[in-house]
Amino acid sequence: MNRLRVVVVDDEELARSLVREHLAAHPDVDVAAECANGLEAIEAVALHAPDLLFLDVQMPRLTGFETLELLDPRPAVVFVTAYDRHAVKAFEVNAVDYLLKPFSKARFDAALARARALLATGAKKPDPAALAAAARPEGVPLERIAVRDGTRVTLLPVETVEWVKAEDDYVLIRSGGRNHLKHQTLADLAAQLRATRFVRVHRSWVVNVARLASLEEGRTAVMADGERIPVSRSGAARLKELLPKG
Amino acid sequence: MHPILARRERLLAYLLAWVPLAAIQAYLLALPGSLSIGEAAALAAPLSLVYAFLCLSSFYACRSAPLTRSRTGSVLGVHVVGALIAASLLTLAGSTLASLLGSFPALSTLPERFGKAVPPLFVLGVLLYLLAVTFHYILLSLESSQAAERRAMEARVLAREAELEALKAQLNPHFLFNALNSVSALTTTAPARAREMCVLLSDFLRRSLASGERSLIPLREELVLVRQFLAVERVRYGRRLEVEEEVDESLLSTVVPPLLLQPLVENAVRHGIATLIEGGTVTLRVERAGDGVRVVIENPYDPETPAVAGSGLGLSIVRRRLAAAWGRAAEIDERGDGGRFSVVLVVPAVPAEGE
Numbered sequence: 001m002n003r004l005r006v007v008v009v010d011d012e013e014l015a016r017s018l019v020r021e022h023l024a025a026h027p028d029v030d031v032a033a034e035c036a037n038g039l040e041a042i043e044a045v046a047l048h049a050p051d052l053l054f055l056d057v058q059m060p061r062l063t064g065f066e067t068l069e070l071l072d073p074r075p076a077v078v079f080v081t082a083y084d085r086h087a088v089k090a091f092e093v094n095a096v097d098y099l100l101k102p103f104s105k106a107r108f109d110a111a112l113a114r115a116r117a118l119l120a121t122g123a124k125k126p127d128p129a130a131l132a133a134a135a136r137p138e139g140v141p142l143e144r145i146a147v148r149d150g151t152r153v154t155l156l157p158v159e160t161v162e163w164v165k166a167e168d169d170y171v172l173i174r175s176g177g178r179n180h181l182k183h184q185t186l187a188d189l190a191a192q193l194r195a196t197r198f199v200r201v202h203r204s205w206v207v208n209v210a211r212l213a214s215l216e217e218g219r220t221a222v223m224a225d226g227e228r229i230p231v232s233r234s235g236a237a238r239l240k241e242l243l244p245k246g
Numbered sequence: 247m248h249p250i251l252a253r254r255e256r257l258l259a260y261l262l263a264w265v266p267l268a269a270i271q272a273y274l275l276a277l278p279g280s281l282s283i284g285e286a287a288a289l290a291a292p293l294s295l296v297y298a299f300l301c302l303s304s305f306y307a308c309r310s311a312p313l314t315r316s317r318t319g320s321v322l323g324v325h326v327v328g329a330l331i332a333a334s335l336l337t338l339a340g341s342t343l344a345s346l347l348g349s350f351p352a353l354s355t356l357p358e359r360f361g362k363a364v365p366p367l368f369v370l371g372v373l374l375y376l377l378a379v380t381f382h383y384i385l386l387s388l389e390s391s392q393a394a395e396r397r398a399m400e401a402r403v404l405a406r407e408a409e410l411e412a413l414k415a416q417l418n419p420h421f422l423f424n425a426l427n428s429v430s431a432l433t434t435t436a437p438a439r440a441r442e443m444c445v446l447l448s449d450f451l452r453r454s455l456a457s458g459e460r461s462l463i464p465l466r467e468e469l470v471l472v473r474q475f476l477a478v479e480r481v482r483y484g485r486r487l488e489v490e491e492e493v494d495e496s497l498l499s500t501v502v503p504p505l506l507l508q509p510l511v512e513n514a515v516r517h518g519i520a521t522l523i524e525g526g527t528v529t530l531r532v533e534r535a536g537d538g539v540r541v542v543i544e545n546p547y548d549p550e551t552p553a554v555a556g557s558g559l560g561l562s563i564v565r566r567r568l569a570a571a572w573g574r575a576a577e578i579d580e581r582g583d584g585g586r587f588s589v590v591l592v593v594p595a596v597p598a599e600g601e
Contacts, residue, residue, distance in 0.1 A: 011520075012424070013484050018431035037523050058420070060523045060548065082423035101427035143552035155550055 004029045005048060009041040010056040019054050022108045038062030043151045045071045052115050057081040065132035066146040069184060076119055078111050133188045141194035145173060147180040162211045162225050164189060166204040199242060201235035209242050248305050249385055261298060268294035274370055280362040289343060297336050301378035304328060308382040325379050333371030337364050405570040428482050443481050450474035457504035464598040466498040472511050479515050486525025493532040497539045500595045503567045509560040510543045510589050518545030518587055539595050544588040
C-alpha cells in the first residue's frame with residue numbers, strides 16, 4: 001500500500017495534537033507538516049504536495065474555506081470543525097468527509113478510510129472553490145476575495161474590485177490597479193457576490209456597478225479605469241434594472 | 247371611544263342600572279302633587295333614557311380634567327357647569343315632552359301642571375350628573391392602573407427574555423464543543439490537565455446556571471464567572487490568549503445583572519483574539535466614574551476579518567439588559583479602530599444588600 005502524506009491545519013495546538021495522535025495509530029501515514037493557520041497551510045501544501053489535509057474551518061486571517069480555494073496542488077480534504085452547519089451542508093454536496101469536534105477514534109478512522117478509498121480510485125477530487133461556495137451561508141455576500149501570488153496571499157475587499165473576467169478555469173480580478181488570477185470559475189465567484197453591486201454583463205464578464213463610468217449604445221460598458229467591456233443583450237437588461245432611472 | 251359605548255354588554259348593564267334611577271325620577275315628579283303617578287312614570291321613562299346618554303358625555307370632561315393632575319377648584323368648576331347645563335337640558339326636554347303630550351285632549355292641562363315638577367327634576371338632574379362624574383372617575387382610575395400593571399409586566403418579560411438570551415449565548419456550541427475537544431486531546435497526553443479542564447468547565451457552567459436565576463449579583467461574582475470563562479479559553483488558545491486585569495477592589499460590591507460582562511469577554515476572545523495569528527491580550531478594567539462604576543473590556547482584533555454575523559447580538563443583549571435594570575442611568579459605548587476594540591460600560595454604584 002502506498003504511504004499517505006498528510007498535513008494537519010488547526011489554530012489550536014491541542015486540536016492538532018489530537019489529530020496527530022489518531023494518525024499515529026496508522027503506520028502507513030506520514031504527517032508532513034502541522035500548520036496553525038491558512039497561510040502556513042498554503043506554503044506547506046506547495047512544499048509537500050500532500051495527499052490529504054485535515055483542515056479546521058475557523059482560523060485567524062484565512063478561514064478554512066478561503067484557504068481551500070488557494071491550495072495548489074489540491075489535496076483531498078477532511079474538515080475538522082466544532083460546529084458549522086454550512087460546512088456540513090458543503091460536505092453533503094461533495095466533500096471527502098468532515099469531523100465534528102469532539103470526535104471518536106472510530107469516527108476518525110472512518111474518515112481516514114473514506115479519504116484513502118477516494119484517493120485509491122484516482123477519482124477527481126471535489127473542486128475546492130465549488131465546495132467553499134456551497135458552504136457559504138445563503139444570502140450573505142462575500143466581503144473579501146482571497147488571492148494568491150506564489151505563496152503570498154492578498155485579501156481584496158470586494159468594493160475595490162473593478163471587474164472580473166473568466167479565463168478558462170480561472171478568473172482574472174481587477175482591483176487596486178492590479179490584475180489577480182485565481183483558480184475559480186466565474187459562475188462560482190459571481191454567485192457569492194452582492195447581486196445589487198456586481199452584475200454579469202456578459203458570459204465572461206462581471207462588473208462592479210459602482211465603478212461603471214458609462215454605457216455606450218447599451219453594448220459596451222466603460223469602467224472608471226478605462227477598461228471597455230462587452231455587454232450582452234441580457235447583460236444590458238440586468239444593468240438597466242440596477243442603474244438609476246433617467 | 248367611550249369605554250361604555252365600546253362594548254354592547256357594558257351599555258346594556260349601564261342602562262339597566264338606570265331603571266331604578268328612572269323610578270326615583272317618577273317618584274320625584276309626582277311628589278309636588280300636581281302629576282298623577284301614571285303621568286310621572288310616562289314622563290320619567292323617556293326622560294331617563296335620554297339623560298342616561300347625556301350623562302355619558304361627562305366621561306370626556308373627566309378625561310380632560312384628571313384628578314391627579316388638575317387643581318381641585320378647576321375640577322369642581324368644570325363639573326358644576328357641566329351639571330347645570332345637563333340639568334337644564336333635562337328640564338327643557340321634560341317641558342317639551344309635556345307640551346307634546348298636552349296635544350292629547352285628555353292631557354290638555356299637563357304642560358301647566360308640569361311646571362310644579364320642574365324644581366325637583368332640575369335638582370335630580372344635577373345630582374345624577376355628578377353621580378355619573380364620580381362613576382367615570384372610578385372607571386378612568388381602573389383603566390390607568392391596568393395600563394401601569396401591563397407596563398410593569400412588559401418590563402419583567404423583557405428582563406427575563408434578555409436573561410434567557412444571555413444564557414443561550416453562554417452555552418454556544420463553539421465554546422462548549424471546542425472545550426470538550428481540548429479535554430479529549432488532553433486525556434492521553436496530560437491526564438491531570440484534562441481533569442483540571444473538566445473541573446474548570448463544570449465550575450463555569452454551574453455558576454452560569456445559578457447566577458441566571460438571580461436578578462442582580464455583586465460585580466465580584468460576575469468577575470469570578472468571567473475569570474472561569476477565560477481560564478477555559480486559555481487552555482484552548484494557549485499562549486495566544488493573555489489576560490490583564492486592573493480592578494478597583496472597593497467597587498466589587500456594586501450589583502449588576504448576572505451574565506452581563508461574560509458575553510462581552512466572550513466577544514473579545516471570539517471576534518478579537520481568535521482573528522489574530524499571534525493572539526493578544528484581553529484587558530479588563532473596573533474603575534470609579536463619578537458616582538458610578540466604569541467597566542472597560544478591551545481587545546485587539548484583525549481589521550481585515552469581516553465581522554461575523556451575530557457578533558453584534560451579544561452587545562445588543564447587554565444594552566437591553568442595562569436599560570431594563572437602570573434605564574438611562576446606565577451607559578454603554580463601543581469603539582473599534584486601529585485594530586483595537588473596546589466596550590465601555592458605566593453603571594450606577596448600587597451596593598449589594600448587607601455590604
